[in-house]
Every structure is written in C-alpha cells, then in structure tokens.
Amino acid sequence: MNEPVQEIKQLKEPTKKPTILAILTTDDPNGDFRGNRHNFADLIRTGQSMGFLVYVLTAGNLLFRRKMLRGYVYHTESKKWQKQLMPFPDIIYNRIPHREDEMQPFVRQKIQACRKHTRVMLFNPSFFNKWDLFEWLRRSRTTQPYIPTTRRLMSVSSLGRLIRKHPYLYLKPVSGKAGKGIMTVRLHGGKSLPYRLKIQENRSSSTYNCSTLEKLWARIQKESGGEAYIAQQGIPLASYNERRFDLRALVQKNRRGLWELTGLGARMAGASSITTHVPRGGKIEDPEKLLTYSFGAEQAHKLLQKTSSAVLLIAKQIERASRQRLGEMSMDLGVDDNGNIWFFEANSKPMKFDEPHIRQKSLERIFHYGSYLARKKKKKAGGV
Incomplete structure (x- = not known):
C-alpha cells in the first residue's frame, strides 16, 4: 500500500x-x-x-x-x-x-x-491632467451627465461669458493636487464690488472683492502665477450642519481585470475652507450618515447605489479614452441639493484612504489585479 x-x-x-x-x-x-x-x-x-x-x-x-x-x-x-x-x-x-x-x-x-x-x-x-479628464468624459453619453460645465481659463472675455452663465465658479490648476491653488468666484449682481474671489490657503481662505471683471482677472493672474487653469461651474453641494461635503471613491481592478468599487468615503469642508481636502482642514466622515442627514434614509441608500454605478462608468470611460492600462483611481464626487451626482476629479495616484476597511482592501486589490496581469502576460508569452 x-x-x-x-x-x-x-x-x-x-x-x-x-x-x-x-x-x-x-x-x-x-x-x-x-x-x-x-x-x-x-x-x-x-x-x-x-x-x-x-x-x-x-x-x-x-x-x-x-x-x-x-x-x-x-x-x-x-x-x-x-x-x-x-x-x-x-x-x-x-x-x-x-x-x-x-x-x-x-x-x-x-x-x-x-x-x-x-x-x-x-x-x-502617468498622472491625469484635469482638462483631459473632462474632455474624455464629455465624449461618452453615459458619463456626460456627471460633468459640470468646464472651460479652459484663457482670457478675461472667456471668464466673463462663463460667469454670466454660472455666477458661481471654481478655478482649478490643471495639474493641481490635494486642493492646492483652488479659487472660487461669485458674482453678486447690483453691488459696487460684485466679484468675490476666494483663495484657498493652507487651512483657511482669503477673500478679495473686485469692482470690475478686469480687476478680478488681474488678481486671478497674480494668484495663478501663469499656471494653466480650468474654470468650472460651481455646484451647490449638500451639507451637514452647514458644512459642505463631498464623496471620495476608490475604484480598482479585481482578479478578473474588471473595475470594482473598493470603498466610498466622505469629506466635510473645514469651517473656513473652500475645499473638503483633509490637509486643508477637511474632516473624514461616514457617507451614509451625511447623506441620510441631507436626504433621509431611503434616498441616501439610492444615492449610494447611484454613486457606485456612476464611478464604474466613469472609470471605464477614462481608461478607454486615455488608452492607458489602469488598475486604480480615486475620484471626488459631489451630490447637490437636488440629489444629482457630479464628477469633480480623478487621481491615478490615489492617496491612501484613512478608513481602515477601505485601506486593507485597497492593498489587497493591487495584488488581485497583479495576479490578473501575470496570467495575461503568461498567455502572451505562450504559457498556460
């Protein structure tokens, strides 16, 4: 035997x-x-x-x-x-x-x-360029509805046209990171100083009131230092105790090389900050708690499902349009007062999520996708 x-x-x-x-x-x-x-x-x-x-x-x-x-x-x-x-x-x-x-x-x-x-x-x-992202997402009917009006900030006249259409704008550096260099502009018609420019600093912001569009443009040029910027329709975000919040999603490829939502977090803006980034005074929060506060439990549940579907559509379109092999990306999304979902940004080098359950899963997913690529490489080389 x-x-x-x-x-x-x-x-x-x-x-x-x-x-x-x-x-x-x-x-x-x-x-x-x-x-x-x-x-x-x-x-x-x-x-x-x-x-x-x-x-x-x-x-x-x-x-x-x-x-x-x-x-x-x-x-x-x-x-x-x-x-x-x-x-x-x-x-x-x-x-x-x-x-x-x-x-x-x-x-x-x-x-x-x-x-x-x-x-x-x-x-x-490579890193993403903000302008490229919006161009890629505009090309698809499935992702177009999530995109705020976005234009290159090229001249005082183009800024004037946009601000007449959207009296609240976000100005963002094309190659920015973690909220650095972001500004907002509000037009208050009928006032002697109708243009209000807010500039993000480390954990707070400073405000300038300008009498004319030309003076506003001169101040923006000074603050941007000649860097390329985009101007984007400002979205009235949902809030919790009068503090605006947005959502942070991490999407990664799985063992089959398909996009999956690894985790969804929320970031609440600091008391005097114009962004929700944690280094700028933002606070980590539970998305379900914030959405339930703003919309009620049933609607919050539907919004979470809608967000999960949206981020997968967006990830697929970014990968398709960029013609790059991507394994992960993080996204910033907003929910407005009416419960509409908006895409603001994607990052191909996500910062680590502080939520422990998302963090651990995110590390493992890198190697799930790594296993898929290794199998693909073997097949290419004529392996089993």
Missing part, C-alpha cells in the same frame, strides 16, 4: 515561482528613493502575504537588459530599508509621487519603454 504514496510524492510539483511586482518611484538626491514609505512598506507586506515578491524600484535602476536590478526591500523585523539585487519584475506599479518627477525626460522615456516592452506589464503610467 505504501508504493503508490511514494510515487505521488515523487510527482509533487516544484514550488511555484512568485510573481514579481516592482513599485516604481524616482531617485532621491540623497542616494535613496522618493515616495510614501509607509505605503510602500504596507504594499510589500501585503504582497508577500499573498505570494508575491515585492520591492521598490527607481527609474534610474530600471535597466531593461539586466536580469537583476538594484531595488529596495523593507525588513519588518528591523523596520529598515535595504538595497539589494532583485529579479527583473513581471509587473510595475507606478507610484512616482510628483508630477514634476514624472515629467523628467529620462523618466518619461523609461515609462514609454515599459509600455512597449514584452518583459513587463506597467499600470497607471
């Missing part, structure tokens, strides 16, 4: 080779690497627990003709980062933290080479 058992033992498959995922960032001038180290350490721990080999790789160390690359590994026991030789990755997850780093010619060349290379699958190749 023992012989067949021995035979089975001999036929036992060798240990499966782990999928190798590299977190891409850029070199630090001090000879180290840039990026959110806590996030990278969490990704490495999660990936290891799911059977992946994970390390941090800088664009400078990404050399396509090498089998082994210099990468950074986090050791949980010593709580230290160590530079060591690691195998060439199967998958590259782009977490270059700053737009200006990603725009460096040699970094762009590396990203383009990744997109064309057969040895590696790169996802989330």
Whole structure:
C-alpha cells in the first residue's frame, strides 16, 4: 500500500515561482528613493502575504537588459530599508509621487519603454491632467451627465461669458493636487464690488472683492502665477450642519481585470475652507450618515447605489479614452441639493484612504489585479 504514496510524492510539483511586482518611484538626491514609505512598506507586506515578491524600484535602476536590478526591500523585523539585487519584475506599479518627477525626460522615456516592452506589464503610467479628464468624459453619453460645465481659463472675455452663465465658479490648476491653488468666484449682481474671489490657503481662505471683471482677472493672474487653469461651474453641494461635503471613491481592478468599487468615503469642508481636502482642514466622515442627514434614509441608500454605478462608468470611460492600462483611481464626487451626482476629479495616484476597511482592501486589490496581469502576460508569452 505504501508504493503508490511514494510515487505521488515523487510527482509533487516544484514550488511555484512568485510573481514579481516592482513599485516604481524616482531617485532621491540623497542616494535613496522618493515616495510614501509607509505605503510602500504596507504594499510589500501585503504582497508577500499573498505570494508575491515585492520591492521598490527607481527609474534610474530600471535597466531593461539586466536580469537583476538594484531595488529596495523593507525588513519588518528591523523596520529598515535595504538595497539589494532583485529579479527583473513581471509587473510595475507606478507610484512616482510628483508630477514634476514624472515629467523628467529620462523618466518619461523609461515609462514609454515599459509600455512597449514584452518583459513587463506597467499600470497607471502617468498622472491625469484635469482638462483631459473632462474632455474624455464629455465624449461618452453615459458619463456626460456627471460633468459640470468646464472651460479652459484663457482670457478675461472667456471668464466673463462663463460667469454670466454660472455666477458661481471654481478655478482649478490643471495639474493641481490635494486642493492646492483652488479659487472660487461669485458674482453678486447690483453691488459696487460684485466679484468675490476666494483663495484657498493652507487651512483657511482669503477673500478679495473686485469692482470690475478686469480687476478680478488681474488678481486671478497674480494668484495663478501663469499656471494653466480650468474654470468650472460651481455646484451647490449638500451639507451637514452647514458644512459642505463631498464623496471620495476608490475604484480598482479585481482578479478578473474588471473595475470594482473598493470603498466610498466622505469629506466635510473645514469651517473656513473652500475645499473638503483633509490637509486643508477637511474632516473624514461616514457617507451614509451625511447623506441620510441631507436626504433621509431611503434616498441616501439610492444615492449610494447611484454613486457606485456612476464611478464604474466613469472609470471605464477614462481608461478607454486615455488608452492607458489602469488598475486604480480615486475620484471626488459631489451630490447637490437636488440629489444629482457630479464628477469633480480623478487621481491615478490615489492617496491612501484613512478608513481602515477601505485601506486593507485597497492593498489587497493591487495584488488581485497583479495576479490578473501575470496570467495575461503568461498567455502572451505562450504559457498556460
């Protein structure tokens, strides 16, 4: 009876080779690497627990003709980062933290080479541009209804036309992040100083009242410093105890390479802030609680379902129109006083969600999608 058992033992498959995922960032001038180290350490721990080999790789160390690359590994026991030789990755997850780093010619060349290379699958190749996002979403009938009127801020006359149509506007830098550089304009007709410009500062805002459109334009130009801006129809957001709030969604690809909503949070504006971003004084809240306060339990439930459907439609359209391989994005959405849902922004490098249940799921989903890409890569190479 023992012989067949021995035979089975001999036929036992060798240990499966782990999928190798590299977190891409850029070199630090001090000879180290840039990026959110806590996030990278969490990704490495999660990936290891799911059977992946994970390390941090800088664009400078990404050399396509090498089998082994210099990468950074986090050791949980010593709580230290160590530079060591690691195998060439199967998958590259782009977490270059700053737009200006990603725009460096040699970094762009590396990203383009990744997109064309057969040895590696790169996802989330670049930051989004706000103007491009609205152009992409305008192209589809399914996503068009979620888009506020948005124009490039090009001249005093274009601002005048827009403000006559929409007396409340948001002005946003095309390449902005975390609420930096945002301004609002309100037109109060019949007043001696009818134009009110509000400028977001660290955790508060400052206000300027202007008598003419030309003076308003001059102040906007001074504050923007020549940076490219968009002007957007201001939406009267639902509020909780007279504090406006919006919704933050995280959508990611699953094991089948399909978009899913990982989690939905809410952010309530600070007392004197014009945005709901936490670094600008915003507060993390439960979306169901805020929506129930504004619309009642039944309507709140319907709005949550509507939001879930909307973010998946938007994610699919952004990926289709951008022609990029995307694995995740976060979105800012608003609900107005009438219960309409509006899209404000999407970020291809989401900041980590502070809600613990969303955070853990978000880490795991990166490797669910990583498994899908690894299978896809195998099929391309003629594997099983």
